[in-house]
Amino acid sequence: MKRSSSHRALVYARNAAMGCVVLLLLAAGVLSSWNEAHHIVLAKGREHGTMTVTGCGADVCTGPFSPSGQAVARSRVTIDRSVAARRGDRFPVVVKPGTDDVVRAGTPGFLHAWVPLGGALLLAGLVIGGGLRMSRTGWCTGIAGAVLLVATFFAL
Structure with a gap:
């Protein structure tokens, strides 16, 4: 046809x-x-450190930020709740410039992003x-x- x-x-x-x-x-x-x-991915020049989760709300988890290198310590940073964080968890993070928000670093953070x-x-x-x-x-x-x-x- x-x-x-x-x-x-x-x-x-x-x-x-x-x-x-x-x-x-x-x-x-x-x-x-x-x-x-x-x-x-473009983390060079950003603040790196470790976050310890002290509490979680409906949308975000909060906790202190312990810097590694030249970063400034912060008493309270926030991360999205969707990163499977529970109270007491510690994981590497990168601080978003100009905020107190962080994103999880390393392989788990890369995959989650x-x-x-x-x-x-x-x-x-x-x-x-x-x-x-x-x-x-x-x-x-x-x-x-x-x-x-x-x-x-x-x-x-």
Whole structure:
């Protein structure tokens, strides 16, 4: 059966639309992740130290900051509750410039910062496999996102 030019144009338009959705998902995942990740990836010149969790609220945990190197000690810094912190835990952190907010450093912090990208990879895998009909690429993309999410779960 010979396909008409209008059918081919429709297929190209569908593929272009699905490609744009994939790019949008991945760009959103990278941008969401970069808000936290750049403090860890580009940590040179920032205040490094250790935080001891003394209490946790609904959204954040607080505790004192013990500096390493030239950083200034702080009696109270805050970190997002989502980093699996409990009272008494100690972990390395990087202070966000100009604030008393910190992000977890090291491998667990690095993985945690990229969780939005992991979710975006999972969703993009579905669009690639189903919408673009590229099943192998879709599976690889989805598995990469799942591996990132599972690695973060076990690292924290």
